[in-house]
Every structure is written in structure tokens, then in C-alpha cells.
Amino acid sequence: MPYNEKNDLIAMLRPGKVIAMGKADFYIDTEQAGTAIGGLNVRVPDLRMIEYVLQIQFYSNPAVYIMSHAPINKKISGNVVGMSIYYVTAGTTLTIEVVAIGPP
Numbered sequence: 001m002p003y004n005e006k007n008d009l010i011a012m013l014r015p016g017k018v019i020a021m022g023k024a025d026f027y028i029d030t031e032q033a034g035t036a037i038g039g040l041n042v043r044v045p046d047l048r049m050i051e052y053v054l055q056i057q058f059y060s061n062p063a064v065y066i067m068s069h070a071p072i073n074k075k076i077s078g079n080v081v082g083m084s085i086y087y088v089t090a091g092t093t094l095t096i097e098v099v100a101i102g103p104p
Contacts, residue, residue: 003027009046010099018104019054020046023097028088038084040096047079047102059095064088
């Protein structure tokens with residue numbers, strides 16, 4: 001589902017850990033708008049395994065309101081962070097950026 005993925009190595013830490021970033025763009029169509037959108041996966045390719053997610057940031061184009069009172073479910077599997085979010089307007093490009101720590 002993501003159509004544009006980017007990644008960046010942010011920092012190499014002393015005990016063999018790395019802080020890295022993965023970013024993915026998703027286009028929200030009319031079928032997904034206003035509902036729970038699951039299966040939004042962001043891969044952090046510079047990590048073999050994600051030990052801890054430091055930050056998840058959402059950007060939208062055009063700017064829309066993402067319901068903040070609804071739960072944002074998150075699941076880590078290997079070097080992929082999967083999530084579900086709720087109630088995004090149709091015709092929006094949603095960019096999700098994940099900053100995580102783990103072994104390279």
C-alpha cells in the first residue's frame with residue numbers, strides 16, 4: 001500500500017545499536033475515508049529488528065484533522081512497524097515517519 005518509501009540512518013550508538021528512520025506515503029481513497037485504516041506498515045531497513053519505537057509522526061497533504069481521541073494501534077514485527085489509524089479524509093496523502101532503535 002505505501003507508494004513512496006524513504007529511510008535514513010540517524011545515529012550509531014556505542015553498544016552496537018542504531019537509531020534509524022523509515023518513512024512511507026499512503027494515499028487515502030474514498031473507501032478508506034472515515035473508517036479505521038489498518039495495514040499501514042512502515043519499514044526501517046537500516047535495522048534488523050526494532051527494539052523500541054522512539055517516535056511516530058504523521059503528516060497529511062492537504063492538511064486534515066486526524067482523530068486524536070481514537071486509539072492508534074501499533075505492532076512491531078522485525079524491522080516493520082504496523083499500525084491502524086482512524087478517520088482520515090479521502091483524497092489525502094498520509095506520510096508516516098517512524099524513528100526507532102535496534103541492532104543494524
